[in-house]
Amino acid sequence: METALYLLPVTLGDTAIDKVLPAYNAGIIREIKHFIVEDVRSARRFLKKVDREIDIDTLSFYPLNKHTSPEDISGYLNPLAEGHSMGVISEAGCPAVADPGADVVAIAQRRNLKVVPLVGPSSIILSVMASGFNGQSFAFHGYLPIEPNERSKRLKELEGRIYSEHQTQLFIETPYRNHKMLDDILKACRPQTKLCIAANITCEGEYIKTRTVKEWKGIALPDLSKIPCIFLLYK
Template identity: 85%
Template sequence: MEVALYLLPVTLGDTAIEKVLPSYNREIIVNIKHFIVEDVRSARRFLKKVDADICIDELTFYPLNKHTSPEAISGYLAPLAEGHSMGVISEAGCPAVADPGADVVAIAQKRNFKVVPLVGPSSIILSVMGSGFNGQSFAFHGYLPIEPADRMRRLKELEARVYSENQTQLFIETPYRNHKMLEDILKTCRPQTKLCIAANITCEGEFIQTKTVKEWKGKLPELNKIPCIFLIYK
């Protein structure tokens, strides 16, 4: 196996590994002893799902989240510099996409280490695929402002880009605030603007449906505490 920083996608929920990850990923993972992870506990669970025979106690984990200092992140790649492959594991989906893993990848690129992204599920890409919206030009904005006036202003800005740039706009919300987000979208956006709600992607109860804002009114699904991604287009 070539020495590199491997970006290791994980499932988006409790989906079986074999449904969303190639067998090649397992071949790579079982040969890595150093992992940079968003959450150590969930990373351990994921690795055991990949191969129950993996000895967790023989592995080294480096936590990477919003509290990790730039100095610590810089030191995480020491094993790679010594000739040992490393893996980056996110909490869900693909590392370095809407994920702190991007910081360590940037350092690896700067130091000319080989970076290898492996195939796996991305809610961003899968939702665009299932929406029927423009897949040639789209933008993911993460979380929108929490304060109502700021959020509605931001929604208007994104909707304006839909019409002026012919660009699909994507964003997310904390699962327990999904309904508030939907209420604000229906209140703020034009009746003819299309909204795709993509929930539980690749998991049991997957829901991906596109309607106009007008058509969604009074017919919203129950989405409390369910991972969702929202897309708007014309």
């Protein structure tokens, strides 16, 4: 196996490994002893899910989150610089996409260390694929403002882009506020604007539907409480 910083996708929820990750990934993971992870506990669970024979106690874990200093992040790559492959593991989906793993990847690139992304599920890409929206031009904005007036203003700005730039707009919300987000979208956006709700992607109870704002207002809305969800807007 070539020495590199391997970006290791994980499942988006409690989904069977062989449903969303190629067997090749498991072979790579078994060879790695140093992992940069968003959460140590969930990373350990994921590795055991990949292979129950992995001896977790022989591995090194380096936490990477919003509290990690740039100095610590830079030091995390020392094993790689010394010739030991390392892996980056996010909480869900693909590391370094809307994820703090991007910081360590940037440092690796600056230091001319090899970076290898492995194949796995991305909720952003999968939701665009299933929405019927423009996949040539799209933008992911993460979380929108919480304050009602600021959120309404931001939604109208994003809606404007779909008409002026023909660009699909994506964003997320904390699961327990999904219903508030949906309510705000239906209040702020034009009746003809299309909204795709993509929830529990690749997991049991997967829900992906595209309708106009007017159509969403005329039906019983889905139960989005406590589940990961992406909202997409287009014309």
